[in-house]
Amino acid sequence: MISDTSPPRSRHDLLITGGRAVTPEGVREVDIAVDGGKVTALLERGHRATAAHVRDVTGCHVLPGLIDSHVHFRTPGLTHKEDWPHGSRAAAAGGVTTVIDMPNTQPPLLDPAKVSERAELVAGRSLVDFRFHLGTSPETLDRLKALTPQDATSVKIFMAGHHTAPNVLRSPSDLRRAFEFAAGQSVLLVLHAEADAVFALLDAAGAPPAQYRDYERARPRSGGIVAVTQVIELVQRYGTHAHILHVSSAEEVQLLIAARRSGLPISFELTGHHLSFTAADSARQGARLRLSPSIRSAEDQEALWAALLSGEAGTLGSDHAPHTVEEKTRGVAQAPPGIPGVQELATAVFTGMRRRQPEAPADRHLVLLAEHLARRPAELFGLAHRKGSIVPGLDADLVVFDADRPWMVTAADLHTKAGWSAYEGWTMAGRVLATVRRGEVIWDQAEGRFGSPVGVLLNPDCP
Numbered sequence: 001m002i003s004d005t006s007p008p009r010s011r012h013d014l015l016i017t018g019g020r021a022v023t024p025e026g027v028r029e030v031d032i033a034v035d036g037g038k039v040t041a042l043l044e045r046g047h048r049a050t051a052a053h054v055r056d057v058t059g060c061h062v063l064p065g066l067i068d069s070h071v072h073f074r075t076p077g078l079t080h081k082e083d084w085p086h087g088s089r090a091a092a093a094g095g096v097t098t099v100i101d102m103p104n105t106q107p108p109l110l111d112p113a114k115v116s117e118r119a120e121l122v123a124g125r126s127l128v129d130f131r132f133h134l135g136t137s138p139e140t141l142d143r144l145k146a147l148t149p150q151d152a153t154s155v156k157i158f159m160a161g162h163h164t165a166p167n168v169l170r171s172p173s174d175l176r177r178a179f180e181f182a183a184g185q186s187v188l189l190v191l192h193a194e195a196d197a198v199f200a201l202l203d204a205a206g207a208p209p210a211q212y213r214d215y216e217r218a219r220p221r222s223g224g225i226v227a228v229t230q231v232i233e234l235v236q237r238y239g240t241h242a243h244i245l246h247v248s249s250a251e252e253v254q255l256l257i258a259a260r261r262s263g264l265p266i267s268f269e270l271t272g273h274h275l276s277f278t279a280a281d282s283a284r285q286g287a288r289l290r291l292s293p294s295i296r297s298a299e300d301q302e303a304l305w306a307a308l309l310s311g312e313a314g315t316l317g318s319d320h321a322p323h324t325v326e327e328k329t330r331g332v333a334q335a336p337p338g339i340p341g342v343q344e345l346a347t348a349v350f351t352g353m354r355r356r357q358p359e360a361p362a363d364r365h366l367v368l369l370a371e372h373l374a375r376r377p378a379e380l381f382g383l384a385h386r387k388g389s390i391v392p393g394l395d396a397d398l399v400v401f402d403a404d405r406p407w408m409v410t411a412a413d414l415h416t417k418a419g420w421s422a423y424e425g426w427t428m429a430g431r432v433l434a435t436v437r438r439g440e441v442i443w444d445q446a447e448g449r450f451g452s453p454v455g456v457l458l459n460p461d462c463p
Contacts, residue, residue, distance in 0.1 A: 065097030065397025070317030077106025103135030382460030
């Protein structure tokens with residue numbers, strides 16, 4: 001017996017047998033016992049335990065349920081693009097059992113008092129458990145004084161705007177107020193770190209891009225570099241914990257790693273699409289890969305991969321931000337940035353790992369995937385008391401993953417309401433075969449079956 005915190009019992013609710021479990025101690029050949037929605041034991045082979053339900057996953061790995069801390073499920077106000085029933089099905093099919101939703105909806109979530117109302121909108125509609133990032137604006141900064149950890153442990157700041165992000169903190173004084181408050185309240189700031197002033201200057205100096213090959217030049221790396229430098233200076237001044245989202249350039253990575261190594265409480269996220277595509281793909285695919293921040297060069301992409309494979313990056317996120325086909329096929333200036341990605345995230349990143357390091361064992365890559373998509377986001381967002389690891393006592397959130405099953409992404413595989421993916425036609429290196437949330441199978445790939453939409457609003461682990 002590796003570990004067992006459960007009382008003696010002759011029969012468990014569920015046994016996951018025959019798999020290789022990705023645990024905090026590494027990959028283990030153990031069976032996983034589940035009772036009351038919790039992992040209760042990791043059992044050595046040869047045990048005599050029985051269960052009401054047994055799932056044999058011989059030949060597969062079992063990962064902890066993944067946490068996507070960066071999704072836009074577009075509710076309320078933008079549900080023609082995405083909604084919780086579709087978004088959470090896409091998440092489950094991608095091995096994601098917990099999401100943290102962004103606040104730039106219509107209306108936006110800018111008031112801590114509105115979090116419970118937002119949760120009521122989701123109740124009974126989500127397959128996966130969830131939290132919310134609170135938003136802010138120059139006019140609503142004072143509302144953050146009423147923020148409690150039960151409302152949100154993180155506040156999203158847009159330092160630059162776009163089609164679906166109108167609430168921007170542009171002025172240095174507003175940014176100082178936000179950082180000072182967050183430091184005093186031990187709130188994590190998650191930031192879209194691009195300098196709006198840089199983009200405004202470029203827009204005033206020339207016409208908007210007429211072709212997608214020009215889009216990256218209109219929203220260049222300088223915006224991110226300037227903003228990341230601002231954030232580092234503010235973290236140095238106030239001691240605020242900051243997490244930079246969707247980092248896109250080699251220079252940003254270099255600055256953030258240096259800041260982290262100096263002892264500053266700063267971390268950063270990489271997205272599946274910045275790891276998977278380059279500016280050459282954007283020029284070819286056009287609106288499908290219009291993103292904010294822009295997709296950059298192959299050299300930038302290699303710097304992002306180096307940060308992930310070395311462990312220097314903090315988390316992985318999908319930045320799942322669907323738009324309809326009609327919206328994405330408007331003119332270059334009018335087509336909004338953003339693509340779906342919660343379903344594709346884990347398999348796309350795993351595929352990239354296998355292509356870059358084909359000689360490495362799959363165990364190594366799946367440990368890294370679980371680290372950045374489960375354990376670290378659980379710790380960062382106050383969920384590690386329930387989520388992020390396969391450990392007795394934590395929620396039985398599990399992913400059955402076949403690392404040796406290639407498959408091609410088609411539109412028929414997709415569950416987002418948008419109905420399209422930039423990854424269509426990709427051959428993925430591994431596949432999610434089943435997803436378990438709190439002991440219930442919520443996605444069975446072989447049967448094409450989902451579970452019940454009883455995802456819950458999670459309370460954080462806080463003093």
